[in-house]
Structure formats: C-alpha cells, structure tokens
Amino acid sequence: MANMIKAWLECTRCNKQYDLEKVRYSCDCGGTLDMRRDLSAVDGQKMKQLWEDRWGTKRGLYASGVWRYKELIFDCEDDCVVSRQEGNTRLYDAGKAGEYAGLKNFYLKHEGENPTGSFKDRGMTCGLTAAKFYHANSVACASTGNTSASMSSYAAIAGLRSVIFIPEGKIAYGKLAQALAFGGKTLQIKGNFDDAMELVQEVCDELNIYLVNSINPFRIEGQKAIGFEVLQQLDWEVPDWFVIPGGNLGNNTALSKGMQELYELGIINKIPKIAVIQAAGSAPLSKMWKDGSDFTAVKDPDTIATAIKIGNPVSWEKSLRGIKWSGGIVEDVTEQEIMDAKAMVDLAGIGAEPASCCSVAGAKKLVDMGIIKPEETVVGILTGNILKDPDAVIGYHKDELGSMGIKGNYANAPLIIEASVDAVKKALL
Ligand code: F0G
Numbered sequence: 001m002a003n004m005i006k007a008w009l010e011c012t013r014c015n016k017q018y019d020l021e022k023v024r025y026s027c028d029c030g031g032t033l034d035m036r037r038d039l040s041a042v043d044g045q046k047m048k049q050l051w052e053d054r055w056g057t058k059r060g061l062y063a064s065g066v067w068r069y070k071e072l073i074f075d076c077e078d079d080c081v082v083s084r085q086e087g088n089t090r091l092y093d094a095g096k097a098g099e100y101a102g103l104k105n106f107y108l109k110h111e112g113e114n115p116t117g118s119f120k121d122r123g124m125t126c127g128l129t130a131a132k133f134y135h136a137n138s139v140a141c142a143s144t145g146n147t148s149a150s151m152s153s154y155a156a157i158a159g160l161r162s163v164i165f166i167p168e169g170k171i172a173y174g175k176l177a178q179a180l181a182f183g184g185k186t187l188q189i190k191g192n193f194d195d196a197m198e199l200v201q202e203v204c205d206e207l208n209i210y211l212v213n214s215i216n217p218f219r220i221e222g223q224k225a226i227g228f229e230v231l232q233q234l235d236w237e238v239p240d241w242f243v244i245p246g247g248n249l250g251n252n253t254a255l256s257k258g259m260q261e262l263y264e265l266g267i268i269n270k271i272p273k274i275a276v277i278q279a280a281g282s283a284p285l286s287k288m289w290k291d292g293s294d295f296t297a298v299k300d301p302d303t304i305a306t307a308i309k310i311g312n313p314v315s316w317e318k319s320l321r322g323i324k325w326s327g328g329i330v331e332d333v334t335e336q337e338i339m340d341a342k343a344m345v346d347l348a349g350i351g352a353e354p355a356s357c358c359s360v361a362g363a364k365k366l367v368d369m370g371i372i373k374p375e376e377t378v379v380g381i382l383t384g385n386i387l388k389d390p391d392a393v394i395g396y397h398k399d400e401l402g403s404m405g406i407k408g409n410y411a412n413a414p415l416i417i418e419a420s421v422d423a424v425k426k427a428l429l
Contacts, residue, residue, distance in 0.1 A: 084153070094106035113385070241363075246286075247309075
C-alpha cells in the first residue's frame with residue numbers, strides 16, 4: 001500500500017484514544033489497549049491480492065509470515081523491523097488426531113515450527129520492532145517459558161538486553177535452556193507466573209524497561225498473523241471453528257481481532273467460531289463462562305501443561321470480547337485428556353508440547369458434546385514444539401505420571417534388552 005494506514009491505541013473499556021508517540025500498555029482507567037486503525041479507505045480485495053503476491057517471497061521483509069501482512073500488523077518504517085522470517089508454518093491434516101477427535105476435516109496449524117519453537121515469535125517480532133520504534137535499550141517479560149525463549153532470541157537479534165521473570169522450578173527445561181542460551185538475564189521468582197507478571201509490570205515502570213508480554217498491544221498485532229496465514233493456506237475459505245489453548249489469553253484475543261478486521265475489510269464473509277480451551281486446573285475464563293460469574297483469578301493454578309499454568313490472565317476481557325464476536329465458546333480439559341490428546345498428536349507424526357494439545361483435547365470434547373459437528377471444518381492451533389517439554393513426554397510413555405493422576409493410556413515405553421539377536425527377536429514379537 002502506498003499510503004500508510006493511520007493507527008492509534010484505544011482503551012477496550014472506555015474507548016479513550018492515545019497516539020503511538022508514547023509507550024503505553026494500559027489506559028488511565030486501567031483498561032487494556034487495542035491497536036486500532038482506520039480501514040475505511042482500504043480496498044480489502046486489493047490488500048488480499050497484495051498478500052497473495054507476496055506469498056513465497058524468498059528474502060527480506062515479506063519472506064516473514066507476519067510481515068507479509070504488514071499493513072494490518074504495524075505499518076512502521078521497514079528498517080525498524082526485527083524479524084527472523086517467522087511464521088510460514090505448516091497446516092497439517094490432523095490424521096490420527098482427527099480420527100481421535102471424531103472430525104473429518106481437522107487441520108492442525110503448527111506454530112511450534114516457528115524459529116524458537118512457539119507461536120510467540122509472531123508476537124515477538126512485532127514486540128521487538130516496537131521496542132526499536134520507541135528506542136528502548138532493554139526488554140522484559142514474565143513467562144511460563146516460551147515468551148522468554150522468544151524474547152531473548154529477538155532481543156539478541158536487535159542487540160537489546162533482555163530480562164526474564166520466570167516462576168522458579170515451574171517451566172519446561174527446553175524453554176529455560178533457550179532463554180539462557182540466547183543470553184536473557186533470567187530471574188527465577190519465588191512465586192508463580194501471576195506473581196512474576198505483577199512484578200515485571202512494576203519493574204518495567206520503575207526501571208524504564210520495555211515490556212513485551214501480551215498486555216503489550218503490538219504483541220497482539222503480530223499474533224493476528226496466525227489466523228491470516230491459515231486463511232491464506234485455505235485459499236480464504238473460512239473454517240467453521242478455530243480451537244486454541246488459553247493461558248494468559250493473548251493468542252485468542254489476537255485471533256479474533258484479526259478475523260474481525262478481515263471481516264470488516266470484506267476479505268472473509270463470516271467470522272469462524274473460536275473455542276478457547278483451558279487446562280481444568282488453571283481455568284478462570286472457563287469457570288466464568290460456565291457459571292456466568294464475574295472474573296475471579298485462580299489462586300494456585302496447576303497443570304502439567306506448564307505453558308498455561310496461569311490463574312490471573314491479563315487479557316481476559318479482550319479474550320471474552322473476541323469469543324463473543326465469533327459466537328465461540330470456552331471449555332476446559334483434564335490432565336488426562338490433555339496428555340491422551342498429546343499422545344494422538346504425537347502418534348499422528350506431528351507432535352507438540354502439552355499445552356498445545358488442549359486444542360485437540362478440546363475439539364474432541366466439543367464433538368462429544370455435540371457442539372462441534374463431525375463434518376465441520378476445524379483448525380486447531382498447536383502452539384509449541386514437542387521438544388520444549390521432553391520430561392512430560394518421557395513421563396507419560398514410562399507411565400510415571402501417576403502422582404499427577406495421569407495414566408499412560410497410549411504409552412510406548414522403551415524396552416531395556418540384552419545386546420543379542422535373540423533378545424531383539426523376543427522384543428519384536
Ligand atoms: N501454548 C503455549 C505453548 C504457550 O506457551 C502459551 C503461553 C499458550 C499456549 C497460551 O497462550 O497466553 O496467549 O493464552 N505462554 C506464555 C509464556 C504465557 O510465557 O510463554 P496465551
């Protein structure tokens with residue numbers, strides 16, 4: 001597009017507007033902020049064609065599966081952009097996982113195929129670009145692991161210092177390893193993710209560090225590209241459902257916001273329903289949805305899906321707004337359901353970390369409940385790579401998760417045998 005589209009920040013509670021000149025994460029009234037833009041003069045069909053023309057670009061900005069959609073992400077000067085050519089992830093036929101869920105047309109969008117192994121890279125390319133736009137020297141986040149892995153990588157590329165707040169002893173090893181390896185200053189907080197989230201906001205205010213958690217509206221803009229790319233991969237045929245895990249609730253907020261914008265531009269003619277799936281032990285939004293109650297944080301969230309072990313999600317209001325726009329639903333799944341669904345995603349040859357598999361566990365549950373119909377087209381978002389949390393995989397397959405109430409229903413335990421042909425024959429029989 002020749003002309004940049006005017007954008008501003010707007011409070012989701014009181015609609016107060018702020019220009020982009022100054023760093024802001026929330027409104028004076030305490031509400032969270034949206035990036036808004038004036039789409040009235042934009043020709044949706046031309047924009048769609050532009051994105052089609054960029055598909056398959058080999059190098060440079062538009063080789064990224066986020067910046068391909070730059071006009072609806074962050075229309076800044078190109079030299080601000082901090083990118084690792086993120087996105088461009090595969091959309092798989094769910095195979096065995098589809099049979100398991102009882103669905104005929106089930107796709108899995110594998111965001112674990114991003115540069116640091118999770119969907120966070122889509123938001124982080126935008127978060128670090130904003131950090132450069134605001135001339136920040138340091139960035140920080142609270143994290144259950146993936147955000148910190150992503151932030152430290154993108155900060156390294158941008159040449160910024162990164163500071164990480166993680167709950168002590170509660171994040172998967174693969175993620176901690178990445179954060180340390182990419183050079184993030186890693187602070188393990190004596191407390192859970194929600195404590196870390198509260199602390200990082202205070203610290204960023206006081207020490208003038210740029211905060212790149214998903215409360216940051218730029219992060220949400222980048223993550224919208226997951227939905228854009230799925231639609232482009234489906235030749236703009238709108239699926240009936242998206243099924244997506246919910247933790248801090250930024251990702252589903254991004255998905256619904258992106259769909260709303262495509263609809264406003266006439267690029268799609270209906271908004272797919274969005275089902276947000278939480279782990280039963282960390283399910284404040286699901287509780288609120290089912291009970292019709294006010295939002296109440298879960299005090300001691302717990303789940304094997306450590307990525308979404310979050311009791312007080314920062315984006316619950318925006319998340320709820322998007323689920324309502326889409327006519328969607330919130331559901332929760334048990335530890336056993338998560339790990340059995342994971343076994344199926346893994347056995348399908350695709351593989352993902354536990355939190356991701358809420359998508360498949362949730363799809364199965366909603367099919368069983370008659371809410372999703374077997375012939376409907378469903379896209380499940382797999383948010384993180386299988387290698388992020390090997391402990392959970394080995395624990396399940398060795399059937400060693402009993403203390404967490406999880407049985408290895410589809411376990412494939414390794415056998416220890418003598419080094420002889422006879423022993424091999426016996427094992428294979
Ligand atoms: N799946 C994975 C693998 C995640 O890492 C997260 C969030 C989610 C799902 C939930 O997404 O928070 O947008 O609802 N991980 C954050 C982190 C909290 O710090 O890495 P959400």
